[in-house]
Amino acid sequence: MRVYISADLEGVAGLVSRDAQMGPDGSDYQTSRVLMTEEVNAVVRGALAGGATHVLVNDSHGRMGNIIPDRLHPAAQLSQGYPKLLYMMDGVDGGFDLVFFVGYHARIGTADGILNHSYNSRGIYDVRVSGKVLGEPGLNARLAGYFGVPVAFVAGDEATVRETLAELPDVEGVVTKYGINRYAARSLSPSQSREKLEAGAKRAIERAAGRVGAAWKPALLKEDGKVRWEVDLLYSAMADLCTLVPGVRRTGGRSVEWTSADYLEGFKAFLAMTVLVGTIA
Numbered sequence: 001m002r003v004y005i006s007a008d009l010e011g012v013a014g015l016v017s018r019d020a021q022m023g024p025d026g027s028d029y030q031t032s033r034v035l036m037t038e039e040v041n042a043v044v045r046g047a048l049a050g051g052a053t054h055v056l057v058n059d060s061h062g063r064m065g066n067i068i069p070d071r072l073h074p075a076a077q078l079s080q081g082y083p084k085l086l087y088m089m090d091g092v093d094g095g096f097d098l099v100f101f102v103g104y105h106a107r108i109g110t111a112d113g114i115l116n117h118s119y120n121s122r123g124i125y126d127v128r129v130s131g132k133v134l135g136e137p138g139l140n141a142r143l144a145g146y147f148g149v150p151v152a153f154v155a156g157d158e159a160t161v162r163e164t165l166a167e168l169p170d171v172e173g174v175v176t177k178y179g180i181n182r183y184a185a186r187s188l189s190p191s192q193s194r195e196k197l198e199a200g201a202k203r204a205i206e207r208a209a210g211r212v213g214a215a216w217k218p219a220l221l222k223e224d225g226k227v228r229w230e231v232d233l234l235y236s237a238m239a240d241l242c243t244l245v246p247g248v249r250r251t252g253g254r255s256v257e258w259t260s261a262d263y264l265e266g267f268k269a270f271l272a273m274t275v276l277v278g279t280i281a
């Protein structure tokens with residue numbers, strides 16, 4: 001059983017501050033790296049105990065150099081560094097059986113989602129795929145689905161788990177904290193969070209392997225054929241920049257749309273826009 005872990009930072013227990021904890025310039029960022037690495041370790045331990053034979057951890061936050069390599073579980077491989085073209089899901093096309101989301105956060109505009117945003121918090125106001133508003137769990141699960149890999153596990157604040165289970169009700173979800181609003185949360189202690197993560201990851205593998213519970217086939221989230229994308233930007237100049245991407249059409253002051261031949265093509269165009277809009281944030 002080959003497991004791909006996409007690891008973000010915002011959903012890790014004990015973290016709430018964008019300024020102090022989310023990036024290398026933050027005064028408390030080194031603590032974040034430790035907490036993130038240890039949550040990932042708990043998930044790796046659980047996955048291995050459940051029967052995983054290979055685990056790849058894709059550092060998916062910011063410039064993707066957050067996890068501390070020599071503190072990471074020795075059995076896991078680590079993908080780190082910037083740029084990686086499929087970003088939070090880079091390498092998911094490497095023959096994996098299951099995808100795990102760790103440290104995830106809810107989509108932008110979720111009232112009780114701690115640090116909620118959708119890919120670029122300084123540029124992306126809303127994203128709709130085939131008319132459905134999506135955040136990172138939905139966008140990334142569809143990319144995994146494109147490559148035929150189902151999502152089996154999600155961990156993050158309660159709003160993130162709720163958002164993921166709304167589309168994928170059979171996913172094993174572990175709540176690490178409860179958002180009070182975008183910048184405040186009530187968190188489990190890191191040690192209790194890790195206990196739950198380890199147990200949940202083990203259960204996800206065991207269920208997927210059919211060893212516990214009723215027969216369970218982790219759901220594959222897929223967009224078949226052509227896909228319609230709509231993105232609202234924060235500022236009108238960002239929409240200007242997005243129309244540089246071939247096939248992208250302006251639909252309003254700060255809105256664009258396009259139709260991709262398949263999900264992967266559209267996802268790449270969306271990622272290009274998240275980079276473009278960051279140049280004038």
Ligand SMILES: [Zn+2]
Pocket residue numbers: 008009010060061062
């Ligand atoms: Zn992040």
